[in-house]
Amino acid sequence: MHYESIQFILEFIGTIAFAISGALLGVRRSMDIFGTMVLGLVTAVGGGMIRDLTLGITPPAAFTDSIWTLIAVVVSLLVFLSFYRRGNHLNSRFLITFEKYLVFFDALGLAAFTIVGMNTAAGIGYVNQHFLILFCGMATGIGGGIIRDLLAGIVPFVFIRQIYAVASFAGGVLYLLTYQSLGPSVAMILGFSGVLVVRLISYLKNWNLPRVIVEDIEEGRRGQ
Amino acid sequence: MHYESIQFILEFIGTIAFAISGALLGVRRSMDIFGTMVLGLVTAVGGGMIRDLTLGITPPAAFTDSIWTLIAVVVSLLVFLSFYRRGNHLNSRFLITFEKYLVFFDALGLAAFTIVGMNTAAGIGYVNQHFLILFCGMATGIGGGIIRDLLAGIVPFVFIRQIYAVASFAGGVLYLLTYQSLGPSVAMILGFSGVLVVRLISYLKNWNLPRVIVEDIEEGRRGQ
Amino acid sequence: MHYESIQFILEFIGTIAFAISGALLGVRRSMDIFGTMVLGLVTAVGGGMIRDLTLGITPPAAFTDSIWTLIAVVVSLLVFLSFYRRGNHLNSRFLITFEKYLVFFDALGLAAFTIVGMNTAAGIGYVNQHFLILFCGMATGIGGGIIRDLLAGIVPFVFIRQIYAVASFAGGVLYLLTYQSLGPSVAMILGFSGVLVVRLISYLKNWNLPRVIVEDIEEGRRGQ
Numbered sequence: 001m002h003y004e005s006i007q008f009i010l011e012f013i014g015t016i017a018f019a020i021s022g023a024l025l026g027v028r029r030s031m032d033i034f035g036t037m038v039l040g041l042v043t044a045v046g047g048g049m050i051r052d053l054t055l056g057i058t059p060p061a062a063f064t065d066s067i068w069t070l071i072a073v074v075v076s077l078l079v080f081l082s083f084y085r086r087g088n089h090l091n092s093r094f095l096i097t098f099e100k101y102l103v104f105f106d107a108l109g110l111a112a113f114t115i116v117g118m119n120t121a122a123g124i125g126y127v128n129q130h131f132l133i134l135f136c137g138m139a140t141g142i143g144g145g146i147i148r149d150l151l152a153g154i155v156p157f158v159f160i161r162q163i164y165a166v167a168s169f170a171g172g173v174l175y176l177l178t179y180q181s182l183g184p185s186v187a188m189i190l191g192f193s194g195v196l197v198v199r200l201i202s203y204l205k206n207w208n209l210p211r212v213i214v215e216d217i218e219e220g221r222r223g224q
Numbered sequence: 225m226h227y228e229s230i231q232f233i234l235e236f237i238g239t240i241a242f243a244i245s246g247a248l249l250g251v252r253r254s255m256d257i258f259g260t261m262v263l264g265l266v267t268a269v270g271g272g273m274i275r276d277l278t279l280g281i282t283p284p285a286a287f288t289d290s291i292w293t294l295i296a297v298v299v300s301l302l303v304f305l306s307f308y309r310r311g312n313h314l315n316s317r318f319l320i321t322f323e324k325y326l327v328f329f330d331a332l333g334l335a336a337f338t339i340v341g342m343n344t345a346a347g348i349g350y351v352n353q354h355f356l357i358l359f360c361g362m363a364t365g366i367g368g369g370i371i372r373d374l375l376a377g378i379v380p381f382v383f384i385r386q387i388y389a390v391a392s393f394a395g396g397v398l399y400l401l402t403y404q405s406l407g408p409s410v411a412m413i414l415g416f417s418g419v420l421v422v423r424l425i426s427y428l429k430n431w432n433l434p435r436v437i438v439e440d441i442e443e444g445r446r447g448q
Numbered sequence: 449m450h451y452e453s454i455q456f457i458l459e460f461i462g463t464i465a466f467a468i469s470g471a472l473l474g475v476r477r478s479m480d481i482f483g484t485m486v487l488g489l490v491t492a493v494g495g496g497m498i499r500d501l502t503l504g505i506t507p508p509a510a511f512t513d514s515i516w517t518l519i520a521v522v523v524s525l526l527v528f529l530s531f532y533r534r535g536n537h538l539n540s541r542f543l544i545t546f547e548k549y550l551v552f553f554d555a556l557g558l559a560a561f562t563i564v565g566m567n568t569a570a571g572i573g574y575v576n577q578h579f580l581i582l583f584c585g586m587a588t589g590i591g592g593g594i595i596r597d598l599l600a601g602i603v604p605f606v607f608i609r610q611i612y613a614v615a616s617f618a619g620g621v622l623y624l625l626t627y628q629s630l631g632p633s634v635a636m637i638l639g640f641s642g643v644l645v646v647r648l649i650s651y652l653k654n655w656n657l658p659r660v661i662v663e664d665i666e667e668g669r670r671g672q
Contacts, residue, residue: 032433035384084436213478214543287580
């Protein structure tokens with residue numbers, strides 16, 4: 001399969017998954033229909049915008065290739081409406097069940113956008129700047145979710161729990177290691193699979209990265 | 225009236241209204257004089273910066289055309305001083321009264337900046353990219369307020385309550401529909417009026433966009 | 449001493465100080481190892497990225513001159529590990545003591561990055577745009593800390609307490625006043641010293657900027 005078709009399919013998966021993830025958080029935080037649509041949209045296209053501004057691509061692809069923007073807005077609207085029609089009130093237990101299914105879909109989005117981001121950087125000539133390419137992959141993969149969480153007023157999920165960014169990183173390294181020897185198409189499929197496998201296994205095993213538990217934080221007492 | 229004069233008047237109104245709105249939130253959140261000035265400044269020029277970075281205009285206009293930056297800083301300073309002179313303590317009931325008047329002024333700012341933003345994009349050749357132009361209008365109109373709220377540690381107002389972004393959108397569409405047939409100047413005045421009317425009527429009628437009420441959110445339990 | 453050597457030394461000091469400051473906040477907020485490293489990294493390179501995007505330098509220097517990125521990541525990792533090895537639990541009293549020492553180190557970072565930022569803008573021809581140069585200095589000096597606080601879910605420290613941004617501003621003005629007459633190298637050393645002296649004296653004297661104390665804020669009642 002030609003690598004442009006792969007990229008198209010990946011963007012399609014990622015956009016839908018991330019728009020759902022963003023819109024769902026908007027609903028949970030009692031945002032109105034506009035807020036919910038913005039949250040779905042920035043989750044889907046925000047990572048790519050960070051990548052494009054970093055690479056000096058202006059206007060960002062979300063504007064020139066606005067099919068993805070349109071899909072994200074429509075998907076977010078459908079998410080909002082599907083909850084709104086349930087009588088304007090929502091039991092959070094239902095949402096929690098729904099979110100369990102979402103994890104799998106979101107992992108597809110993370111894998112897809114990581115590879116799309118790396119591909120974009122590689123495609124405009126940065127193929128040998130490994131650090132920049134990895135950043136573009138991770139920014140595209142996790143950047144939208146970080147903006148989503150900031151706009152919703154919570155500390156970005158990716159900094160606190162589970163194996164998420166590391167999955168993006170691992171798949172990205174696999175992509176880089178195989179790009180020259182096996183060609184872009186194979187590298188994309190391998191990288192995508194790598195992100196997906198690491199993310200899903202660590203989720204099912206309930207793995208977390210190490211962190212330090214701080215006792216008795218006195219809020220507002222930070223010396224600096 | 226020549227459309228450059230209209231643009232100048234609009235920027236003048238918008239800058240003052242938004243600087244007041246930002247500085248006021250800084251005062252409410254007990255920020256110091258520097259924080260208050262920054263909040264006033266980013267509210268006034270932040271939306272335009274998002275627009276300029278999106279369009280690849282660097283340095284953003286806030287630096288090259290820094291009269292607006294200066295006005296925003298001075299206005300914010302005056303807001304701070306006017307409260308500070310009242311004895312360093314402030315009854316929040318007074319602020320709430322003040323904010324009711326501010327809504328009308330802020331609506332002028334929203335209307336003005338929406339049109340200025342669209343005009344900027346149209347002026348550098350994106351006149352037929354309707355989605356990009358609408359984004360530039362809305363980003364200029366509501367972007368500063370979003371940054372203001374994020375810096376003040378609250379979920380952006382525009383995502384939760386009232387008809388605000390939709391007013392910007394409605395006036396923006398009116399601008400686009402009339403730009404070719406009636407010319408830039410008329411389109412600017414019509415678009416400006418459209419934003420203003422939608423915003424003020426919906427405020428006075430206490431309209432809100434639909435939203436879903438979620439019961440029993442268990443904080444920190446988001447699956448993803 | 450040649451001014452490029454001075455710039456190198458300043459960037460070295462600033463990167464280490466700010467990476468520690470960011471990583472430390474990550475540990476305090478119970479972020480995992482990835483979140484802690486990101487917080488250290490953005491504190492160290494985030495201000496410079498804001499400056500570079502403002503000046504249209506893409507990709508930002510953090511990617512093309514990635515030695516600083518690497519140092520920031522390694523320092524953040526060491527901070528995390530040094531706390532993690534203490535048995536995974538941490539008494540916040542220890543952290544508060546540690547943070548007192550950090551203030552001195554962080555002041556070095558603030559001074560260093562303010563000057564580096566101004567120098568970058570001056571070096572690409574903006575030497576006579578004083579407002580833009582001052583912004584670049586302050587953005588490089590305080591921008592990373594603002595992103596750090598936003599990602600950690602707190603209102604940026606610099607808007608609320610102590611003399612911090614004003615120190616950056618004061619040293620920046622000193623740099624500008626002496627740049628033409630005494631040359632870049634002397635201006636850099638004077639500006640650096642100016643930031644450091646203002647910051648440390650005001651910290652030791654426990655000075656704060658004026659602010660208005662608001663009584664009885666009713667949360668969520670903002671009219672606009």
